[in-house]
């Protein structure tokens with residue numbers, strides 16, 4: 001099937017953006033914000049549509065992922081799903097979130113932002129702003145290397161701040177496999193309770209740290 005031209009205005013913005021990357025920028029190359037704006041004048045949400053491509057496996061690095069880039073540059077690292085082909089631009093990995101599904105996700109994620117841990121209505125430590133929780137889409141690297149987009153609860157700040165978190169499931173699983181039996185039991189109990197219980201020793205360590213120097217010395221001396 002013939003690949004359409006990126007300049008074809010009958011196509012949607014995201015499709016045109018994908019084709020522009022392939023046909024104009026080329027894989028591995030850098031493009032700037034102003035080049036993007038020049039290619040798509042009058043399209044207000046072009047940055048956002050380009051970010052949407054990540055949900056389809058496109059790898060586009062910013063200065064956050066690639067320290068060699070400056071703030072106005074991005075690198076088209078790798079092409080993903082050819083979204084311009086019929087039926088390919090449907091988000092199988094991230095269907096529309098209904099109100100029911102949203103409630104279910106909130107409960108499953110413990111009513112906390114999975115990026116920073118804040119709860120709904122809680123204030124951020126550095127401001128008077130209260131957090132709102134919503135559903136974000138987090139790319140997850142699966143054990144077989146495929147990327148899948150999974151819904152996750154994030155607060156408005158983490159979601160809009162676009163922390164670009166990618167969950168690395170194989171990494172987590174391999175670290176779990178390396179735990180000792182005792183550590184594994186501890187992890188299982190935290191997972192079951194949905195929170196971390198502190199052992200007496202850990203609680204004492206936290207208390208110890210708050211003690212003045214003489215008091216710390218007394219604790220050190222009390223220990224054999």
Ligand SMILES: [Zn+2]
Pocket residue numbers: 113114115116117118154155156157158159
């Ligand atoms: Zn957050």
